[in-house]
Amino acid sequence: MRPDQTLVTLQREGTRITARTSEPLIKEAAAGTSEREHQYSHLTTPLRQRGLACTVEYGLGDYIVHAELPDGSALIISPPQEPPTGHPPGYPESWLVTRGHPDDSTLHEVIYDSEPDGPHARYGGSVPCLLAAIDARLDQLGLPPRPVSRRLTQESAADAVLHRAGFIPVVLFRERFHRLPSAMTELVKQRQMVTRAFDMLQAEGFDVSCDPDLLDPSLPPPGDHERSVGDRLGHLTQSIQSAAHTSEAVAALSELAAPGDGVLQRVVESLNTTADWWEGLGEPADPHYANRLRYIAKKLDSYALEIRSMRGELADRHTHHPDRVQARVNRVAPEEPVAPRVAAALAVSPTARRTTPAALPSASALGPSLPPARPSSAPGL
Numbered sequence: 520m521r522p523d524q525t526l527v528t529l530q531r532e533g534t535r536i537t538a539r540t541s542e543p544l545i546k547e548a549a550a551g552t553s554e555r556e557h558q559y560s561h562l563t564t565p566l567r568q569r570g571l572a573c574t575v576e577y578g579l580g581d582y583i584v585h586a587e588l589p590d591g592s593a594l595i596i597s598p599p600q601e602p603p604t605g606h607p608p609g610y611p612e613s614w615l616v617t618r619g620h621p622d623d624s625t626l627h628e629v630i631y632d633s634e635p636d637g638p639h640a641r642y643g644g645s646v647p648c649l650l651a652a653i654d655a656r657l658d659q660l661g662l663p664p665r666p667v668s669r670r671l672t673q674e675s676a677a678d679a680v681l682h683r684a685g686f687i688p689v690v691l692f693r694e695r696f697h698r699l700p701s702a703m704t705e706l707v708k709q710r711q712m713v714t715r716a717f718d719m720l721q722a723e724g725f726d727v728s729c730d731p732d733l734l735d736p737s738l739p740p741p742g743d744h745e746r747s748v749g750d751r752l753g754h755l756t757q758s759i760q761s762a763a764h765t766s767e768a769v770a771a772l773s774e775l776a777a778p779g780d781g782v783l784q785r786v787v788e789s790l791n792t793t794a795d796w797w798e799g800l801g802e803p804a805d806p807h808y809a810n811r812l813r814y815i816a817k818k819l820d821s822y823a824l825e826i827r828s829m830r831g832e833l834a835d836r837h838t839h840h841p842d843r844v845q846a847r848v849n850r851v852a853p854e855e856p857v858a859p860r861v862a863a864a865l866a867v868s869p870t871a872r873r874t875t876p877a878a879l880p881s882a883s884a885l886g887p888s889l890p891p892a893r894p895s896s897a898p899g900l
Contacts, residue, residue, distance in 0.1 A: 527677055527720050528561040529713055529729040530610065532645050536709055536733065538686055538697040538716065539647060540677045541565055558608040559584055561728045562596060565650055568665040569657055582608065588660065592620040594653065599634065606644075610730045613637070614649045618656075630656050647694065680723050683747065684716035710735040752782065765836045772830040776823050783823040790816035 526541040541564045562584050563573040571586040571594075581604075584596040595618075598604070598611030606612060616631035631652040633639040642648040658664075678688065678697070686697035699709060713733045718741045720727045755771040762768045775782045790812050798809035 525677060526560060526564050526726045526728060527681075528646065529717060529727065529733060530561075530646060531730060531733065532647065533643070535701070536699045536713060537647075537689075538677075538681050540696075541568070558728075560726070561609060561646055562650075565665070566594075566653070569654075569662050571662075581611070588618075589662070590620075590660075591622070592618055592626060594618050594630070596649070596653075607731050609728070610644060610646075612644050613640070614644065616649065616653060647696070651694075676723070677720070677725060679747075680719050680725070681716060684719050685712050686716060707735075709733070711738065714738050762840065764839050765833050769830055769834045772826065772833065776826040776830055778827070781823065783819060783826070787816045787820045787823070790819070 573586045579600040586594040597615045613633040618628040620626040633642045681697045714735045758771045794809040794812035
C-alpha cells in the first residue's frame with residue numbers, strides 16, 4: 520500500500536456488512552510491505568498510526584501480528600492457533616490479544632479474547648471491536664493518539680465514494696462507519712454492492728481490504744471511471760476562482776441559479792419528484808418524509824431566487840477584480856515588468872465585442888476554385 524493511500528476495510532460484522540476508513544500509512548512503515556502484511560493491513564495500519572512497530576509472523580498454526588510498545592513489551596494479536604481454523608487471511612472467527620515482555624516473564628496480560636469461551640466471545644471476529652479494546656489499553660498505557668491532520672479530508676473523500684456505492688453512514692459517539700442497507704439481506708445482492716464499492720474505491724485511489732467471501736468474481740470489471748455530476752460541475756468553482764472580471768463570476772452563478780434549467784432548479788425538481796415517488800411506498804411514515812422533502816425543495820427554491828437577485832447585483836458592477844487582474848498579468852509575463860499601458864490592454868473586459876465582419880470578396884476575385892484538400896495527417900494540423 521502506498522503511504523498516501525487511505526485504507527477502507529469492507530467486512531462482515533455479525534449480521535451487517537460495514538466499511539471503515541483508516542489513516543494512510545506513514546512512509547517508514549509502508550516501505551517494503553509484503554503481500555502477507557498487506558493482507559493484515561487492517562490491523563497493522565491503525566497500530567502503526569499510534570507509533571507501534573508491527574510485523575506479521577507465523578505462529579504455531581497461523582499468522583500473528585507482533586506490535587512492539589515503547590516500554591519494550593509487545594502485543595501479540597492472534598487468530599486461533601491450535602488447531603488453526605480455515606478462514607481468509609486476516610479474518611478469523613475470533614481473536615486473542617496478549618501483552619508480554621521478552622525480559623520479564625511475569626508480565627502476561629490478556630487484553631482481548633473473543634474465542635468461544637472468552638469474555639469477548641460475543642464479538643467473534645469483529646475487527647472494530649478488537650481495535651477498540653486495543654486502543655483503550657494503549658490509552659491507559661499513555662501512548663499518543665493517532666494524528667488527525669488528514670483524517671477529515673480522507674474520510675470525506677471515502678464517504679463520497681461509499682455514498683454513491685449505496686452504503687449508509689453511521690455516526691456514533693466514539694466511531695463512525697458505513698454499512699449496507701439493513702433490509703438488504705440477500706447474499707447475492709450484498710456481494711454485488713460490496714464488489715461495486717470495492718471497484719469504485721480502487722478507481723478513486725483508495726487501498727481496499729476486503730474479505731474475499733464478500734466479493735462476486737463473476738461480475739464484469741468496471742469500464743472507464745465516469746466522473747460524478749458534482750465533479751462535472753467543478754468547472755463552475757474553477758471559473759470563479761480564476762475570474763478576473765465580474766462577468767466571469769456572473770456566468771458561473773447564472774448556471775447555478777438560472778430560471779427553468781439552472782442547477783438549483785433541477786435539484787428542486789428532483790427533490791419534488793422523489794417526494795411524489797416516496798409517498799406511494801405504502802409505509803405510515805412515508806408521507807412525512809415526502810412532505811419533508813417538499814419543504815426542503817421549497818426552501819431551496821427560495822434560496823435560488825435570492826442567489827438570482829444577488830447575481831443581478833454583481834452583474835451591475837461590471838468591473839475587474841483588483842487582485843485577480845494583477846495575478847493574471849503576472850501569469851502572462853512573469854519574467855519582466857509590465858508597462859502600465861500594456862497592463863491596461865491586458866485588463867480589457869473578457870466580454871468580447873462583436874464586430875461586423877469585412878465584406879467577402881466576390882467569386883470572380885477568388886480566381887479558379889481549387890479541389891478540396893484531404894485532411895492532413897501531420898500532428899496538430
